[in-house]
Amino acid sequence: MAVSSESICEALERIVSRKYVSGSIYERIKNAIDPFPYEALKEQVPYATVMPANAEEVAEILKFANEKKVPVFVKGSGTHLGGASRPHEPGIILSTHRLNKMEFLEDYGFVECGAGCSCASVAQEVERRGYFLPMAPGSRLVASMGGLVSNNTSGHIIDTSIGKPGDYVYGLEVVLPTGEIIETGTMGLRRPAGTEMTKFFVGGDGLLGVITKVRMRLLPAMKRAYGVVVFEDVVAMARGVQRMYVEKRPAPLLMEFLDRKTAKVGYTIKGLEPPPGAVIFFVATGNTHQEATGKVEMILQSFKAEGPQSADLIESIELWNKLWSAREVIGTFLMQEGKQWSAAEVVSNLKSLPECMAEVLRFNEGLPLFGQLELFIFGHIGALTFHPGVLIPREWDNDRKRQAVKERFQREAELNLKYRTCGGEWGQFSKRTNFWVQRYGQVSYELVKKMKAVFDPNNILNPGILEGYR
Ligand SMILES: Cc1cc2nc3c(=O)[nH]c(=O)nc-3n(C[C@H](O)[C@H](O)[C@H](O)COP(=O)(O)OP(=O)(O)OC[C@H]3O[C@@H](n4cnc5c(N)ncnc54)[C@H](O)[C@@H]3O)c2cc1C
Numbered sequence: 001m002a003v004s005s006e007s008i009c010e011a012l013e014r015i016v017s018r019k020y021v022s023g024s025i026y027e028r029i030k031n032a033i034d035p036f037p038y039e040a041l042k043e044q045v046p047y048a049t050v051m052p053a054n055a056e057e058v059a060e061i062l063k064f065a066n067e068k069k070v071p072v073f074v075k076g077s078g079t080h081l082g083g084a085s086r087p088h089e090p091g092i093i094l095s096t097h098r099l100n101k102m103e104f105l106e107d108y109g110f111v112e113c114g115a116g117c118s119c120a121s122v123a124q125e126v127e128r129r130g131y132f133l134p135m136a137p138g139s140r141l142v143a144s145m146g147g148l149v150s151n152n153t154s155g156h157i158i159d160t161s162i163g164k165p166g167d168y169v170y171g172l173e174v175v176l177p178t179g180e181i182i183e184t185g186t187m188g189l190r191r192p193a194g195t196e197m198t199k200f201f202v203g204g205d206g207l208l209g210v211i212t213k214v215r216m217r218l219l220p221a222m223k224r225a226y227g228v229v230v231f232e233d234v235v236a237m238a239r240g241v242q243r244m245y246v247e248k249r250p251a252p253l254l255m256e257f258l259d260r261k262t263a264k265v266g267y268t269i270k271g272l273e274p275p276p277g278a279v280i281f282f283v284a285t286g287n288t289h290q291e292a293t294g295k296v297e298m299i300l301q302s303f304k305a306e307g308p309q310s311a312d313l314i315e316s317i318e319l320w321n322k323l324w325s326a327r328e329v330i331g332t333f334l335m336q337e338g339k340q341w342s343a344a345e346v347v348s349n350l351k352s353l354p355e356c357m358a359e360v361l362r363f364n365e366g367l368p369l370f371g372q373l374e375l376f377i378f379g380h381i382g383a384l385t386f387h388p389g390v391l392i393p394r395e396w397d398n399d400r401k402r403q404a405v406k407e408r409f410q411r412e413a414e415l416n417l418k419y420r421t422c423g424g425e426w427g428q429f430s431k432r433t434n435f436w437v438q439r440y441g442q443v444s445y446e447l448v449k450k451m452k453a454v455f456d457p458n459n460i461l462n463p464g465i466l467e468g469y470r
Pocket residue numbers: 035073074075076077078079080081084085096115136137138139142143144145146147148149150151153154155156205206207209210211212331335424425426462465
């Protein structure tokens with residue numbers, strides 16, 4: 001069979017109902033792009049997209065792909081910010097969209113959901129039953145559970161408070177790149193000690209298998225209390241965060257930072273008086289309201305020692321919702337029509353946080369293209385993470401946009417190497433392969449490549465991510 005869009009669609013229609021296979025040029029181009037600001041290269045446009053309904057159909061697609069040596073790119077919602085959801089070469093886009101069943105096994109203490117369920121849909125159902133989903137990315141309305149688990153990212157939630165989503169994943173259904181279906185984990189409330197296959201796929205960057213079902217522990221919802229801190233001097237603000245840890249304050253569930261310019265944008269859009277400095281919003285949890293409030297007060301003590309303009313416990317939920325909406329709206333602002341947001345992920349270590357903050361303020365200095373644009377900085381400062389970014393003009397041509405993105409990855413890598421960190425949200429490969437080799441060495445990289453070859457001897461699944469995108 002000569003490989004063409006038509007022949008691939010024909011074969012896929014023998015596996016999956018015809019209406020869930022598409023070779024339309026619109027679908028193919030739509031699936032060739034991602035949040036990066038530049039267009040797809042012609043030679044990366046996929047042959048077809050397919051939406052299987054279950055693990056068995058996924059298995060048949062992968063077996064076919066192995067037989068014909070056609071790459072398969074798994075797609076949740078395509079919102080990955082490090083290039084992992086952009087196909088590297090022509091292939092099949094396997095959308096997890098129809099893997100969207102959700103089952104509550106409260107007697108066992110779990111929710112089981114298809115990889116294609118959106119984070120928001122699972123969170124909503126979990127919360128309705130009095131539980132809490134330990135995932136809160138800015139993209140939660142669309143980001144898929146499979147995408148989040150394969151990245152092992154909790155978004156805004158701070159690792160030091162409740163860990164990563166993977167800590168709550170008790171089992172998976174996975175289709176291996178060669179087409180076998182396996183189950184991992186346990187139905188018990190004690191996770192397996194020793195070798196545990198779940199760990200290969202959680203945070204596996206979509207390299208080792210297609211996750212079709214996720215089993216997560218149901219966490220009882222906690223009471224929440226809120227704090228807001230404003231600083232003119234952001235380096236002092238960073239020292240406040242450092243103090244919070246050094247002074248052994250309970251880590252908040254989330255702690256978000258907006259620099260003064262970004263805060264002004266958010267507050268203005270929401271019709272609020274902009275704060276006189278940079279802002280931190282944070283949430284602490286407890287078994288009782290009093291416990292949560294006590295934690296906020298303890299954290300505020302650490303900030304107060306660094307001379308903020310204000311450091312307040314927010315007692316009214318209405319006021320908190322209003323202020324928090326100024327943070328929430330930033331994503332929409334950055335994704336507005338006319339410009340395209342491009343940001344880095346810089347992570348500091350605790351000791352260097354004030355120094356890192358000072359460097360992040362100068363993130364784009366000296367960069368030929370990225371440096372021409374106005375810098376907006378926000379981040380998950382409680383997780384010592386910053387997203388310094390710019391709005392790239394749409395009228396820039398593709399080469400210029402690509403070059404600008406390359407510059408930001410290089411600067412990001414310099415800083416993460418300097419602070420001996422590795423990013424905590426956007427995965428380790430794709431646009432970061434060079435960084436990974438520098439950070440962990442060729443020996444480690446070769447080991448990951450060998451592991452990939454064991455799981456995926458024909459390099460069928462998501463080729464390009466490990467090798468690094470152009
Ligand atoms: C506006 C916006 C805000 C964001 N905010 C955050 C944030 O706060 N924190 C954060 O961490 N990220 C954030 N992101 C990034 C992104 O949403 C996450 O990386 C998310 O995990 C991607 O999920 P997805 O369903 O879109 O996955 P995709 O982008 O479709 O896929 C990502 C990778 O996972 C693989 N994959 C997807 N599903 C599966 C599966 N079932 N099995 C195996 N591999 C799979 C893909 O092949 C690809 O390699 C944001 C993105 C946007 C656009």
